[in-house]
Amino acid sequence: MQAPELVDRMIQEDRRAVARAISLVENAAPQLREIMAGLAPHTGRARIVGLTGSPGVGKSTSTNALVKALRARGESVAVLAVDPSSPFTGGALLGDRVRMQEHATDNGVFIRSMASRGHLGGLSWATPHALRVLDAAGFDVILVETVGVGQAEVDIARHADTTVVLCAPGMGDSVQAAKAGVLEIADIFVVNKADREGARVTVRELRQMVGQVERAPEEWKPPIVSTVAAKGEGVEELLERLDQHHAHLTDSGELNRRRIARAREEIEAIVMSVLRERLGDIHGHAGLDKLADAVATGHGDPYTAADTLLSALDR
Amino acid sequence: MQAPELVDRMIQEDRRAVARAISLVENAAPQLREIMAGLAPHTGRARIVGLTGSPGVGKSTSTNALVKALRARGESVAVLAVDPSSPFTGGALLGDRVRMQEHATDNGVFIRSMASRGHLGGLSWATPHALRVLDAAGFDVILVETVGVGQAEVDIARHADTTVVLCAPGMGDSVQAAKAGVLEIADIFVVNKADREGARVTVRELRQMVGQVERAPEEWKPPIVSTVAAKGEGVEELLERLDQHHAHLTDSGELNRRRIARAREEIEAIVMSVLRERLGDIHGHAGLDKLADAVATGHGDPYTAADTLLSALDR
Incomplete structure (x- = not known):
C-alpha cells in the first residue's frame, strides 16, 4: 500500500491501516516521512492519557476498565502499550489479541503493543509517531501504558497530556517508588485494589506526599482516587478526574504548552x-x-x- | 584543582582525586576533555568485569566477596555501581560509605556509585568515562555493578570485558529474564544462594539454555558457577572462571575487538x-x-x- 492510500484509509477509520502504520513506525520504515506529512492536518484532537506504575498494581486491568467506561460514554479509545526495553518488533502480540477479542466487533476500540527500542538503542521518536497515527485515526482518547519499570515509568509523562500513576496497597515500595521521581510526573494518583488491607494507609501516605509540594492556588493538585479496577469500582470517579484535569489543562493554557514541548522533542x-x-x-x-x-x-x-x-x- | 594536577594525583594513587574525577564525569564538567586527554596514556590495563542480575540475587554481596578474594591475591579493585535511572548526581552515596568502611585503611579498594543519567536523559559517555578514570588510576580489576533492571542489565555488557550474570534459586523469573536478552550477554553465569532449595534446578535450566546455543569449538561456552556469596563459598571458582575468560579473550583477540568497539561507541x-x-x-x-x-x-x-x-x- 502506498503512503497516501494508507493515510486515506486510516482517516476513514480502517483499523487495519492503523495497525499497519504502527508497524511501519516500529520498523523505522522510510515511508514514515510521507505518512507523517499526510497525517499532520488530522492531528491535535485526541486526549492522551498515560498510565504508569510498578508491575502488579493492576495497570492493564485499570486500562481495560477505563476502555469500558469511555466506550459507555460513546468515546472511541486506542490503547498503546509501549515496551521501551524490547528491541524486538513484530506487530501485535498475543496479549493484544486476547485483549482485543472482547472488542472484536467494536471499531471504537484499538489495542496495540509497540517495541520502542530499535537495534540502535532507542527510537526516541517511535512513541510520538505512534500517538500521531492514533490521533489522526480519530480516536477520542489514547491510553498509553508503559511496560517495564524505572526510567520507562517516568518517561511516559513526556508523551501524555495527563499522567496517571497507579499504586496498590501492601506494596511497600510503590509509595517509595512514587517518591523517587514519579511524584513529579503524576497528575492523578490511583490506589488500585482499594479493597485490600492497607489501602487507607497508602492513600494517607500519598496525600501527605502530595501535600508537601508547594504550589500556587491556581496550580493543579493531584487528586488520589481509590479503585478496584477488576470490579469497575471507582472508575467513574477516575474518569471525572481525568475530565477535570483536561479542563484544567485547556483553561490554563498548559495543554498547549505541553503539546508544543512534545512537538519540539519529536x-x-x-x-x-x-x-x-x-x-x-x-x-x-x-x-x-x-x-x-x-x-x-x-x-x-x-x-x-x-x-x-x-x-x-x-x- | 586544575586538570593536570588532578591527573597527576590520580596516577599517584590519590583516591580522593579519583572520587573528584568521577564527580566531574557525573556533572559533565568542561574540564573532562583535558582530563581524558591527560589520562589516555595510562589507560588500557585494567580488567573490567560487569555484574548484573535481578534485584535480590545478591549482587552487592557477590561484589563484596569478589573484592575480598581479589585483595587476598594482592590485586587492587575498584567498584563502580551505575544507576542509569537516576538523574541525580551528588557524589558518593551513604551505601558506598558503609561499604567502604570495611576497607577504610586499604588504598587498594575503591567503591563508588554514579548516576549516569543527566538532565538531558542519558549521559551515554558517563560510564565509559568513569571506567577510563579508574583504569588510569591503576586498579587491576574494575567491577561494574548495575543498579536497576531491564535495559540497564543488558547495557552493562557494552562496558565490560567479561559479563557475569547472577541468578538465584526460587526466583522463577530469573531464568526467564535470562532468556529475554541476558543470555546473549553472559560470559559467566552465577547461581548465588546455592544452599537454597531449587538451586540444582536453576543450574540445570541454565545449563540447558547455554547448551541450546550453537557455537564453534573454539568459542567460549559460558560456565555456570554455584556460590553462596554471603559465606564466600564458590568465590574462588568464580575467580578462576574470570581468569579463564580473560585468557580466552586475550588469546582469541576478542579482548582487542571488544575494547575497540567500546572506544568507537564512546x-x-x-x-x-x-x-x-x-x-x-x-x-x-x-x-x-x-x-x-x-x-x-x-x-x-x-x-x-x-x-x-x-x-x-x-x-
Whole structure:
C-alpha cells in the first residue's frame, strides 16, 4: 500500500491501516516521512492519557476498565502499550489479541503493543509517531501504558497530556517508588485494589506526599482516587478526574504548552537520528575504526577522536 | 584543582582525586576533555568485569566477596555501581560509605556509585568515562555493578570485558529474564544462594539454555558457577572462571575487538552530544518554538520541521 492510500484509509477509520502504520513506525520504515506529512492536518484532537506504575498494581486491568467506561460514554479509545526495553518488533502480540477479542466487533476500540527500542538503542521518536497515527485515526482518547519499570515509568509523562500513576496497597515500595521521581510526573494518583488491607494507609501516605509540594492556588493538585479496577469500582470517579484535569489543562493554557514541548522533542529526535545516520555515512572517510583503535590502546583520547570525526562531518 | 594536577594525583594513587574525577564525569564538567586527554596514556590495563542480575540475587554481596578474594591475591579493585535511572548526581552515596568502611585503611579498594543519567536523559559517555578514570588510576580489576533492571542489565555488557550474570534459586523469573536478552550477554553465569532449595534446578535450566546455543569449538561456552556469596563459598571458582575468560579473550583477540568497539561507541557518544549542543545553540535562529507550535497544531509535520532545523545547522 502506498503512503497516501494508507493515510486515506486510516482517516476513514480502517483499523487495519492503523495497525499497519504502527508497524511501519516500529520498523523505522522510510515511508514514515510521507505518512507523517499526510497525517499532520488530522492531528491535535485526541486526549492522551498515560498510565504508569510498578508491575502488579493492576495497570492493564485499570486500562481495560477505563476502555469500558469511555466506550459507555460513546468515546472511541486506542490503547498503546509501549515496551521501551524490547528491541524486538513484530506487530501485535498475543496479549493484544486476547485483549482485543472482547472488542472484536467494536471499531471504537484499538489495542496495540509497540517495541520502542530499535537495534540502535532507542527510537526516541517511535512513541510520538505512534500517538500521531492514533490521533489522526480519530480516536477520542489514547491510553498509553508503559511496560517495564524505572526510567520507562517516568518517561511516559513526556508523551501524555495527563499522567496517571497507579499504586496498590501492601506494596511497600510503590509509595517509595512514587517518591523517587514519579511524584513529579503524576497528575492523578490511583490506589488500585482499594479493597485490600492497607489501602487507607497508602492513600494517607500519598496525600501527605502530595501535600508537601508547594504550589500556587491556581496550580493543579493531584487528586488520589481509590479503585478496584477488576470490579469497575471507582472508575467513574477516575474518569471525572481525568475530565477535570483536561479542563484544567485547556483553561490554563498548559495543554498547549505541553503539546508544543512534545512537538519540539519529536522534531529534535528526528534531527538527532538524521545526524546519527550522517555520522554512519562518514565512518569510512574519517576512519573511525582507526580512531577507536588509538583510543582503545591509550594512543589517543575520545575527545580528540570526536573532533576529527566532527570536522569530517562539517566538510 | 586544575586538570593536570588532578591527573597527576590520580596516577599517584590519590583516591580522593579519583572520587573528584568521577564527580566531574557525573556533572559533565568542561574540564573532562583535558582530563581524558591527560589520562589516555595510562589507560588500557585494567580488567573490567560487569555484574548484573535481578534485584535480590545478591549482587552487592557477590561484589563484596569478589573484592575480598581479589585483595587476598594482592590485586587492587575498584567498584563502580551505575544507576542509569537516576538523574541525580551528588557524589558518593551513604551505601558506598558503609561499604567502604570495611576497607577504610586499604588504598587498594575503591567503591563508588554514579548516576549516569543527566538532565538531558542519558549521559551515554558517563560510564565509559568513569571506567577510563579508574583504569588510569591503576586498579587491576574494575567491577561494574548495575543498579536497576531491564535495559540497564543488558547495557552493562557494552562496558565490560567479561559479563557475569547472577541468578538465584526460587526466583522463577530469573531464568526467564535470562532468556529475554541476558543470555546473549553472559560470559559467566552465577547461581548465588546455592544452599537454597531449587538451586540444582536453576543450574540445570541454565545449563540447558547455554547448551541450546550453537557455537564453534573454539568459542567460549559460558560456565555456570554455584556460590553462596554471603559465606564466600564458590568465590574462588568464580575467580578462576574470570581468569579463564580473560585468557580466552586475550588469546582469541576478542579482548582487542571488544575494547575497540567500546572506544568507537564512546567517541560516537561524544560526537552526538556535541551535535546536540550545536542544535541547542541554533534554536533561536531556526525558531524551533515556531516549528514546534506548527507541528503541535497540525500545521506542519515533524520531518519538514526537522529539515528546516538541519539546514540551519548546516549553514
